[in-house]
Amino acid sequence: MSPDEIAAPVPDGMNPDVRLHQRGRAELEFLAAQRAALGPLRARVKARIEASPEVAAWADAPDPRIGDLREAADRALGGSADQAVIGAALRWSRRSLTPRAAAAFEAQRAELAEFAEAPDPAAILDRGDEVVPRYWQYEFHGTTGGWDGHEHMGFVHHELVYRYMLVPTYGDIFRQRAEVAAAAPRTDYTAVCDLGCGTGQYTLKLAERFTRARVTGVDLSLASLRYAQRRAADRGLTWDLVRAPAERTGLPERSQDLVTSFILLHELPPHAVRKVFEEAFRLLRPGGDLVFSDVAPYAKRAPYQAWLDDWDAENGNEPWWRTTATADLVETAEAAGFTEVRQQALGPGGYPWVTLARRPAEEEETT
């Protein structure tokens, strides 16, 4: 049996022709196996946290604050060795992941570059380095060098890290994107804008659902946008791709009838979240829809799950997860001018958590 035959099935949305040689694949599969091996330790930690009456009482507090939950869980764990091992292993794995995936790419550059190159990079509208906010240059998720830390980071992340590490760990994470697209109130949009589109994983689900729409993807990562362009072209699709901050896209006002995002908000500090809602309002035509999907609010999670989210965020280079998971996005949307604001959980445990809203029709805006 050849190595290709024993490779895991190719997840939805990925290029089936991309194959890592055994060494590169083994390194990434080792990281996935290491994460899976933490399962029994995690189960013991969960049992200890859930057995704590103080933790159980947290959910019923009138104003449950995440700092109080973290302290209660720390007391329940009492310096647990299991938790120390989990922490050390996960931090090491995060630091190792991108360098190993990038090294696997370099070892096969000649053959993989052919799958990674954007067909027409000049067609990506680039608003320039000066519009890149400082917070974006942080190494989110521990991605070495940040989102543009490698010329082909979009490919390295999407085709290699997702295939060999994230999908085996978390399962079919693309189906959720299709579910969020399906939560939009209409299917007849003609102009759809995906803020923080990355390599186009969600953009693709939007293009499949809103077949009449001109699709625009906005992101700050050139490497991601280049690979998004490649993925669209491989499917015979053309998207307008713009390198710009989601809070200041430079796109014409009232040019879209759906403005949407998938897991962008938790990458942003609160002031930028507010600006992104205001920008979405500016971009929408009166009567247009907003659909923003992101992490579940802690208040909608079971105490153990809220604790785990917050611990993972702290240890996994997610500086804005906590502020997003505790923000009042209904208030933010209303302050930006939206009406009919509502929220819903599409999956178990409150994730994906979707905020939907409408820019009022013209006559309502002027009254």
Ligand SMILES: C[S@@+](CC[C@H](N)C(=O)[O-])C[C@H]1O[C@@H](n2cnc3c(N)ncnc32)[C@H](O)[C@@H]1O
């Ligand atoms: C977690 S990824 C999600 C990508 C994509 N939406 C998906 O479904 O896979 C977050 C993306 O947001 C982008 N991003 C972060 N801050 C941004 C900002 N202020 N403006 C535009 N894009 C931003 C990052 O470059 C990254 O591609």
